[in-house]
Amino acid sequence: MDRAQAYEKVTEIFRDIFEDDEIVLSDETTAKDIEGWDSLTHLSLIxxxxxxxxxxxxxxxVQKSKNVGELITALLSHVGE
Amino acid sequence: MDNSICSFRDLQKLSRKEVAGPGVKIAVLGNCSTQFLSQAINGAVKNRGFNASVFDADYNQIEAQLLDRESELFAFEPDFIVLWLSTEKLYEEFLDEDAGKRPSFAERYMAKILRYWELAGKNSKAKILQFNFTETEDKCLGNYSVKVTSSFSYQIRKLNFILEESMAENANVFPVDILSLQIRLGRDKFGDAPLYYNAKMTVSINSLPYIAKEVAGIIAATKGSIKKCVIMDLDNTLWGGVIGDDGLGGIEIGELGQGHCFSNLQRWLKQLKQCGIILAVCSKNNEETAKEPFEKHEDMILKLEDISVFVANWEDKASNIKLIQKTLNIGMDSIVFLDDNPFERNLVREMIPEITVPELPEDPALYLDFLQKENLFENIAFCGESADRTKQYRAEFERKKAELSYESIDEYLKSLKMVGRAREFEEVRFQRIAELTQRSNQFNLRTVRYTKGDIERISKDDSYITLYYTLKDKFGDHGLVSVVILKKIDETSVFVDTWLMSCRVLKRGMEEFIVNTLVDRVKEKGFKLIEAQYIPTPKNKMVEHIYDRMGFTPVGEGNYRLNVEDYIYKPNFIETE
Structure with missing residues (x-):
């Protein structure tokens, strides 16, 4: 799986969880950029x-990923483990 | 994951919606983070058709909420308080104690839980849904730990046991057996260590729907959703093979072929019968052939006397099930139908949508395990051996036959030699009375549900007049058949808070007997007026006009009034004991 594929799938999950079909993610996206992304929703997202x-x-x-970029990097490191 | 279980996300979405249905208020208290559990419970209860509202106390707020009479918890006026004391947290408390105190940990912890129950009981009418304790693998002394009283393994198991004993003595406390879920899903799936250390949530998010489903099932059961009857197919369901083709020596039961799985299924069904579930047979067979194994096969666990209604013919199963339901006079939604044949199952589901038809696995070796996991028989009371009413249903069958041989209904009723009795509530009857308030749906004027604890309280409260009725006849004893609770409104009038009657004794003149004695009792106590009310539900249409029939005056909106001096006693054939 490459980074673009992972992005696509993760974007879908974000759109479902935050009930917003217009969410676009980038490496720099943080909790501040998305309405409703609090510590509780974060768990559900994970x-x-x-x-x-x-x-x-x-x-x-889970605790230290500062933005979507870090989350995707961590995710990819586990895929196929 | 199991298909019948919603995902956590689905429950979460459902929790934000409103559903049409009675409201239920649930408070969730835990020594761990319970926000997600609360959302899951909210969704699962809505899934069962109740419009849940849930109060989630913050992390570790149990004592603060219970100690303060004016806390948010009590202001919320919950119908249910969910109490979840997670093992992970107990484990930390246990290890932080002096080693010397550890052997008494379970007892001290139980004392704390008892105090929680007491505080909850003092300040609210909520029923308590108490989670039991999951297990850990402490292994401080390896396997040897379980025989060392100062080990956590020893104490947590002991705590589970004394919790069960204490719950048995508290009618208002209902167990939620999350330990059995942990065992089913496995400890690795049930828990989620990173989640615990990150957010103090002690079970994995994907386990929450399982827990929530159990909680919702218990709540639904307290609201009367209880299974009362299992209708069983025979060939390849109760034994392997086809009795009509294979004959008595060829069917698989006992040691023959796959017989052992069928024997164990029968053992379990027999236990259900002992717990008060009615067993009935519905089979496409000649009656004689179908009955032969029950009468002659020595390995059969179920005997003819265990079966309340036995229907074997070549009619379609849906019609036969309707016949059985009519004979037993219970709701279709309280019936479970067991059949190995997917075609028959679908036909029955199609024709009778209210009935429960488990999708039995193909392999008979999995039948029993599957049914046990489905947990179809959630109950909220157990009245011991008297639960088994098979004899009464069989006697009823005899009565039905006798009825046909008399010229007139009066002749028949006279021939029954009925004897009725009215008494105030007594302690030995509390359990059965509570059970009737929970189970009766059809002949139930206001459908108020009470627990044993409620009944106990009412019977001691001077502002109530209570009556229970028993009836017997020459065919047998019906036992306790009707419950009346009158609440005093003022010096001159009482209100019929509850009147329910078992449908087994309909059309015997019992209603007339009840109202006659009721009026006598009210007069004796010096009251002049009886106020009454009919609250319609989807199931109690049969009593819509009962107060009209009994001579009460309608005063609008389902309300009625009777001046006891104007009451004309109703004739019937029931003698007073």
Missing amino acids: NEIEMAFDIRFKLAE
């Missing part, structure tokens, strides 16, 4: 991504 990609994030990755 769970959906884990299910969609069949991966498990590490605790530190």
Whole structure:
């Protein structure tokens, strides 16, 4: 899986969770840019991504990913593990 | 994941909607983060047709909420309080204690839970839904840990056991067996360590729908959604093979072929019968052939006397099921139909949408396991051996036959030699009375549900007059058949808060007998007026006009009034004991 494919799938998940079909993600997107992205929704988001990609994030990755770019990088490091 | 389980996201979405249906207020208290559990419960309860509203106390607010009489919890006036004390948190508390205190951990913790129940009971009428404790693998001394009283493994198992004992003594507390879910899903799937350390949530997000479904099932059961009857197919459902083709020696039951799985299914069904579930047979067979294994096969666990209604013929199954339902006089939605044949299952589902038809797996080895996981028989009371009413249903069958041999209904009723009795609520009857308020749907004027705890409180409260009725006849004892609760409004009048009656005794003159004795009781106590009310539900149309028939005056909107001095006693054939 390449980064673009991962982006596409993750964007879908974001659009479903935040109920907004116009969400466009970039490496720099942070919680401040998306309405409703609080710590609780973050957990739900992580769970959906884990299910969609069949991966498990590490605790530190969940806590420390500062933006979408870091999240995608962490995600890709687990794919195919 | 299981198909019958909604995803957490679906429940979350549903939790934000309103559904048409009775409102239910649920408060969730935990020593862990419960926000997601609250959303899942909200969605799952809506899935069962109740418009849930949920109050989620913040993380670890149990004591603060319960101790303060004016807390948000009590202001919310919950119908249910969900109490979740997670093992992960207990484990930390346990390890932080002095090692010397650990052997008494379970007992001390139970004392704390009892205090929670007491505080909840003092300040609200909520029923408590108490989670039991999941297990961990502490292994401080390896396997040896489980015989060391100061180990967590020893104490958490002990705590589960004494929790069960305490719940048995508290009618207002209902267990939520999350331990069985942990066992089913496996500890690795059920928990989620990163989630716990990140957000203090002790179960994985994908396990929440399982827990929520159980909670919703219990809530629905307290509202009367309880299964009462299992209708069973025979060939390849209760035994392997076809009795008509294979004969008595050829069907698989006991040690023959796959017989063991059918034997175990029968063992479990027999236990259901002992717990009060009615067993009935519906089979495409000649009656004689179908009955033969029950009468003659020594490996059959179920015998003819375990079956309340036995229907074997060549009619379609939907019609036969309707016949059984009429004979038993119970709601279609309280019936489960078991059949190995997908064609028959679909036909029945199509013709009778209210009935529950489990999608049995193809392999009979999986039947029992599948049915147990489905958890179809959620209940909120157990009244011991008296639960088994098969004899009464069989006697009813005899009565039906006798009825046909008399010229007139009066002749028949006279021949029954009925004896009725009215008594105030007594302790030994609390359980059965509560059960009737929870289960009766058809002959139930206001459909108010009470727990054993409620009944106990009402019976001790001077502002109520309580009556329960029993009836017997020459064919047998019907036991407790009707419940009346009168609430005093003022010096001269009472209100019929509850009047329900078992449909088994309809058309015997019991309604007349009840109102006659009721009026007597009200007069004795010095009251002049009886106020009454009919609240329509989808199921109680049969009693829509009962107060008119009994001579009450309608005063609008389903309300009625009777001046006891004007009451004309209604003739019937029931003697007073």
